[in-house]
Amino acid sequence: MTEAISLSGAAASRGGSPVWSGVDLAIARGEFVAVLGPNGAGKSTFLDLVLGLLAPSAGAVSVLGQAPRAARPRIGYLPQRRSFDTSTRVRGVDVVRLGLDGARWGLPLPAALSPSARAAAAKVDEVIELVGASAYAERAIGTLSGGEQQRLLIAQALVRDPELLLLDEPLDSLDLPNQSAVAALVQRICRERGVTVVLVAHDVNPILGYLDRVVYFAGGRGVEGPPREVIRADVLSRLYGATIEVVETPSGRLIVVGTPDAGHCTEDHEQVMV
């Protein structure tokens, strides 16, 4: 079987300025992969490349054995966000449904008249059940909490039975219990459904126990490998071109110390997280 994502000698640039270059990586089907790195290092750029929204400035990108754009219908995508504010008067179930057929022109037929509309409604219910959002899917999405919205958005990304799931910082802006609950949910989807998951994260710790592989972008380059072979002082020091220390706490959490900020990040927790 072909790889889920493969990059060979790939380089990316935005608005003419290079983001990273010389990246080789191979992500196998069914793996749970985290994309890490400081702000501005090109994590979201990597996702844009995989989605075919951005062409590589050098090298080759292949997604599910196809060109990125051609593979797009087989990809579920959850962008960085993006929360719905309280005045958004559309139900959660409608947002999930849009993920299924929202791009289609013309009016949808009511479920009472068409078997395919009933099948669509059943599919929507199935993924909402899968993410455990049945209790609140009928409510206006703006009135839900961040964790509830995030589950519905994951359901939306899953509703077309994608082979590859791209999640851009899905744990950001969630509180700690929700972070670990959503991380466990994503891993369960990955294992039970055989979906390849690529998750962009700020902090590796909530997902560290679930990961097969990490891709780490920094200093205009990217490396990949099993988490504990990449998140190491020598590997990261080489990547950043500066002395980096990795400390492991007794409970197994990894803390990266001494990362120079890439660009303009002002969050002070940047220093201690991966």
Add this chain to the structure above:
Amino acid sequence: MSPRLSWDLVADWEQLTTYPFMVQALEAGAIVAVMAGAIGWFMVLRRQTFAGHTLAVISFPGAAAATLAAIPVAFGYFGACGLGALALAAFGGEERGGRSGESAAIGTLQAFALGLGFLFVGLYGGQLAGLEALLFGTFLGITESQVVTLLCIAVAVLTALAVLGRPLLFASIDGSVARAGGVPIRLLGVVFLLLLGLAVAATAQITGALLVFALLVTPAATAQLITARPGRGLVLSVALAFAVSWLGLGIAYFSPYPVGFWVTSLSFGLYVLARLATSGAGWGARTA
């Protein structure tokens, strides 16, 4: 003989439809209400009420210029709103500027449009009656051919909305995912503004530039307070717009006060009621 309201609704209806001008007003009111209710629902969902308001204001210098140039006023309305929609699309295109940058640019356009309108009215000799009609509407001066034109525009706008509706809804509430799913969100945004311009130009001819909102925003905002289901919300928005325009025309016929006042008051009253009902009933009703 002045019309007199009675408890006999059939007799009232007969009085209401005695004169052709009143029949045409009811027809035009119904057409405009259905169109404004539908496109207004999308406008409120997309948070483009300021853009819609600006298009309405832009229709005023358009109509004033047409009057000045002695060409049919309709050309002024449609020309100005069409150009206005394109200008708004160009401003909105600078996505990086964010919402606040966009609304500031739209506000600038609106102020300029108002200034132009007053210039044209001034050049025309400042006829106050004409100015009032441009701003507050001519519900009771609608001709048969105007009704036919309105009907054609409404059919065109509603057909376009039916075809674009689902991707437009997707793009409106979830732009980044819609874009990744292959929805041309920029193009949809421009097409929506043009449709909105068309609908505003048609509505403004009936309600005047300043009262467009009674039909475009208020019913849609009320409907979105009441239900979060897209299908029901659209139908409700259309039904409310239709109800306030016919009730407004009916009440105005039997009262000394203008139609515009009744239409705006009725729709505002419904909005306030919906707000009170939804906040009073707590979360249960808000989520219906």
